[in-house]
Amino acid sequence: MRTKAVAVAAATLLALGLTACGAEIAPGPAAAASAHYPVTVDNCGEKLTFSHRPARVVTNDVNMAELMFSLGLADRMAGYVMPDDKGRVDRVAWKDGYQQTSWLSRKSLTKEIALDAGADLVFAGWHYGFDEGSGVTPQAFKALGIDSYVLSESCRSGRGSERGVMDPLDALYTDLTNLGEIFDVRDRADRLVADFRASIAAVPQPGRRPSVFLYDSGQDKPYTAGRFAAADRIIDRAGGSNIMGDLADSWVTAGWESVVRRDPEVIVINDYATPSAEEKRAFLKSFPPLAGVSAIRNDRIVVMDYADLVESPRNPAAISTLAAYLRTVPAG
Structure with missing residues (x-):
């Protein structure tokens, strides 16, 4: 894919x-x-x-x-x-x-x-x-x-x-x-x-479940993970809550209005070569509608590899890695 x-x-x-x-x-x-x-x-x-x-x-x-x-x-x-x-x-x-x-x-x-x-x-x-x-x-x-x-x-x-x-x-x-x-x-x-x-x-869970937005690509509209995408379960088992988990699809296009309204505390970037993760990060941080979103204000952006976030034998390691990050996210 x-x-x-x-x-x-x-x-x-x-x-x-x-x-x-x-x-x-x-x-x-x-x-x-x-x-x-x-x-x-x-x-x-x-x-x-x-x-x-x-x-x-x-x-x-x-x-x-x-x-x-x-x-x-x-x-x-x-x-x-x-x-x-x-x-x-x-x-x-x-x-x-x-x-x-x-x-x-x-x-x-x-x-x-x-x-x-x-x-x-x-x-x-x-x-x-x-x-x-x-x-x-x-x-x-x-x-x-x-x-x-x-x-x-x-x-x-x-x-x-x-x-x-x-x-x-x-x-x-x-x-x-x-x-x-x-x-x-x-x-x-x-x-x-x-x-x-x-x-x-065996993955330790955080004390609470930070909200997470998975950003794959897209500037006019974001391409993200619904509840049937592997990334949704990775976020869930790592102790987070996928803000697009109510979408009954796997990888799907959403709207920036929904992202802003749901105000994620963490953004996970799906990393593959073009555009690069740094280019995606730069876009997210400079995109005016996201300026007030918690993850942008607090610079809580995590980069994970494509193969971690689609169905693959890398999924268990990805859960452990993301859980370690989510445990550091403070309340409020």
């Missing part, structure tokens, strides 16, 4: 408990089929059946590549599509996964990329690679004989173009569990989910 998506330090990421089960990049069994198959999983309300373990997966964007890497599935990938600005990949425990597969494109996912890579499965999401306007959809890949798996954070709600059908952390656990079934690494997936749940449960 080019979701117009303080960066987490290496020590924070590695302290998460992403040790044996989370960080390993061990190759899977060589056999493409076993008694485990066929398997069926529920993906965004659709039943997907796999007769064998996919062997040439193409992922879209950093978060989906890292979901695969965190499960030790780099050897099942034909490659990943990811812009230059979705990196800081040297800071993650599973960074070796990037060296074990191919960077197929720094541009958008296309049918040609998947075909040229010999893909048997495309792992992407709505507005994380899949888009009706471009014709890059699961249906289009099915017509080419390529299976698709949709990122659960991006599931369509059925009401229109809105996305989100479950708690965003449940979406993370669902995808890890489903991938565990699809690739016959369910034990590894279950350990990783248990580690993530325990890490999040």
Whole structure:
């Protein structure tokens, strides 16, 4: 998702408990089929059946590549599509996964990329690679004989173009569990989910819940996180309150009037290359309508990486990092 998506330090990421089960990049069994198959999983309300373990997966964007890497599935990938600005990949425990597969494109996912890579499965999401306007959809890949798996954070709600059908952390656990079934690494997936749940449960909470505005991009109107975006749960589990948490969508456009009226105490900037986090900060601090907002008056602006704030195995570390900041926010 080019979701117009303080960066987490290496020590924070590695302290998460992403040790044996989370960080390993061990190759899977060589056999493409076993008694485990066929398997069926529920993906965004659709039943997907796999007769064998996919062997040439193409992922879209950093978060989906890292979901695969965190499960030790780099050897099942034909490659990943990811812009230059979705990196800081040297800071993650599973960074070796990037060296074990191919960077197929720094541009958008296309049918040609998947075909040229010999893909048997495309792992992407709505507005994380899949888009009706471009014709890059699961249906289009099915017509080419390529299976698709949709990122659960991006599931369509059925009401229109809105996305989100479950708690965003449940979406993370669902995808890890489903991938565990699809690739016959369910034990590894279950350990990783248990580690993530325990890490999040152990995060100390602030004495009160500061209000938080997630700023992704946009000057005429802000692009932000509704209640089905991973960022909403990250803010919530870190001990904050997302001021746009009443919006029944994931990543969504709002209005500056709503931001001013809800007067956030903290602003979280979603950091990716263009525009830079510093350019976003400069805009927010110089934008006249925001001058009286508490977060601007008190200079409480936190920068976090894109991959921390979309559904990814970086979410538990992001919660810990943001919680540490929110505990420093005074009342009033």
